[in-house]
Amino acid sequence: MEREGAVERFRRAIRIRTDWPENARGKEPPPEVLEAAEAPLRAFQDFLAVAYPRFFRTAEHWVLNPYALVFRWPGASSGAIPGPEAVLILAHYDVVPVEADKWSADPFGAEIKGGFLYGRGAQDMKGNLIALMEAAEELSIQGFRPRRDIWFAFGGDEERSGLMGAQTMAAWFAGRGQRFSWILDEGSPVTINQIRGINIPLALFSVEEKGFLSLELAVDQKPGHSSRPPRVQAVALLARALLRISRRPFPVRLSPTVAALFSHLTELRAQERGRTPRPWAIALTTAILSALGPLVAPILALGFRKDPQILALLCTTVAMTQLEGSPADNVMPSRARAVINLRLLAPWSVDDAINYISWIIGDDRVKIRVLGFASSPVPAHPEHGRERGPGWEEMAKAVRAVFPGAVPIPFIMTAATDSRHYQKLAGGIFRFSPMRLSPADMSSVHGHDERISLENFFLAIKFYTTLIGML
Numbered sequence: 001m002e003r004e005g006a007v008e009r010f011r012r013a014i015r016i017r018t019d020w021p022e023n024a025r026g027k028e029p030p031p032e033v034l035e036a037a038e039a040p041l042r043a044f045q046d047f048l049a050v051a052y053p054r055f056f057r058t059a060e061h062w063v064l065n066p067y068a069l070v071f072r073w074p075g076a077s078s079g080a081i082p083g084p085e086a087v088l089i090l091a092h093y094d095v096v097p098v099e100a101d102k103w104s105a106d107p108f109g110a111e112i113k114g115g116f117l118y119g120r121g122a123q124d125m126k127g128n129l130i131a132l133m134e135a136a137e138e139l140s141i142q143g144f145r146p147r148r149d150i151w152f153a154f155g156g157d158e159e160r161s162g163l164m165g166a167q168t169m170a171a172w173f174a175g176r177g178q179r180f181s182w183i184l185d186e187g188s189p190v191t192i193n194q195i196r197g198i199n200i201p202l203a204l205f206s207v208e209e210k211g212f213l214s215l216e217l218a219v220d221q222k223p224g225h226s227s228r229p230p231r232v233q234a235v236a237l238l239a240r241a242l243l244r245i246s247r248r249p250f251p252v253r254l255s256p257t258v259a260a261l262f263s264h265l266t267e268l269r270a271q272e273r274g275r276t277p278r279p280w281a282i283a284l285t286t287a288i289l290s291a292l293g294p295l296v297a298p299i300l301a302l303g304f305r306k307d308p309q310i311l312a313l314l315c316t317t318v319a320m321t322q323l324e325g326s327p328a329d330n331v332m333p334s335r336a337r338a339v340i341n342l343r344l345l346a347p348w349s350v351d352d353a354i355n356y357i358s359w360i361i362g363d364d365r366v367k368i369r370v371l372g373f374a375s376s377p378v379p380a381h382p383e384h385g386r387e388r389g390p391g392w393e394e395m396a397k398a399v400r401a402v403f404p405g406a407v408p409i410p411f412i413m414t415a416a417t418d419s420r421h422y423q424k425l426a427g428g429i430f431r432f433s434p435m436r437l438s439p440a441d442m443s444s445v446h447g448h449d450e451r452i453s454l455e456n457f458f459l460a461i462k463f464y465t466t467l468i469g470m471l
């Protein structure tokens with residue numbers, strides 16, 4: 001791989017502004033606004049064709065719309081002889097908006113400082129997408145042919161729920177009767193020093209994904225002058241509802257994925273104290289934890305009650321994000337309104353969670369409404385919790401080759417990804433970003449000064465090259 005060229009192409013990708021412009025964020029923007037917003041997405045698709053000519057000649061590709069680009073890299077076994085099932089790799093080329101004045105670098109300048117490339121999308125996720133394309137181009141130049149079909153599906157609206165991109169592509173695959181053995185999407189990284197007491201790098205394979213639900217809670221009342229307030233006020237009713245929600249958190253639960261995670265952590269702690277790891281001990285602890293899940297989960301939750309990151313793995317969380325009353329200090333609001341954002345842990349479906357919240361509030365003057373796109377949790381493939389099953393071996397092998405010493409462990413993705421739209425098409429899904437990141441590195445995602453080290457960019461290229469080489 002020619003490193004300088006790869007970095008240059010990465011920088012060009014960052015400079016194409018695929019953040020969705022402010023004026024197009026409304027429900028149905030006027031046609032000319034929509035067209036202007038879609039132009040950079042098309043420009044990004046065109047850029048890939050120019051930057052990766054050999055891969056474009058090797059693979060078939062389809063531009064379904066500005067938000068959907070699909071590739072099929074034909075495997076040696078496709079056709080008459082049935083071979084191993086196809087694999088699908090997902091990425092997205094849209095990015096979240098920026099507050100440019102809070103950045104120390106131009107968010108779309110792709111500046112390189114101190115070994116880091118700065119720019120919106122550096123981590124989420126043009127870094128992965130470009131690393132994947134670099135790997136594909138290089139392998140195409142070498143004349144590599146995978147054993148099975150490898151598909152790529154790139155979306156242009158992941159940050160807006162993937163309704164035009166991922167959903168269109170998933171429907172397109174379903175229409176062709178195309179299925180996949182497993183899927184790889186963006187997700188958790190190889191972490192360092194993320195979990196207390198563990199210094200071994202952990203490759204977090206998020207094989208399960210939490211659901212997403214935003215609810216508006218609203219109480220209406222007659223507007224009027226604040227000199228004559230009614231006895232029961234909308235804001236007070238709303239406040240009482242919020243208080244009830246905060247006093248009744250969702251029950252904790254130990255999913256098989258989290259049981260496996262905890263037994264690994266126990267074992268790795270022992271290992272760091274000088275004892276040798278015993279795979280059977282991990283299996284045994286996992287089995288015990290799974291069996292005692294209902295008993296163990298509350299104890300774990302108690303132990304980790306000050307650790308929001310661990311708590312998020314154990315229950316459905318409720319974040320109170322928006323609150324609104326009157327626009328003036330001396331006017332009664334006609335409506336008091338709050339928004340809560342839930343991340344649903346299986347088995348809580350969207351409907352179950354709405355029923356639970358409405359039961360806790362217990363007051364039908366508080367109107368509950370779903371905001372935007374809601375999705376129920378995506379459970380793990382049953383084998384993935386036990387560290388086997390479709391793709392596990394190849395993924396683990398590639399991790400060990402690229403991140404020496406890193407231990408692959410099952411994990412839960414607490415954010416939503418495009419892969420949820422593809423869940424019916426595959427045996428299992430990995431949400432994993434092949435980069436070594438500390439908690440500080442990760443905090444720039446969706447924040448200010450998003451950046452990625454060039455070292456990580458090269459590691460990602462190596463990971464995809466190694467992984468695809470095995471498929």
Ligand SMILES: [Zn+2]
Pocket residue numbers: 092124125158186
């Ligand atoms: Zn992303």
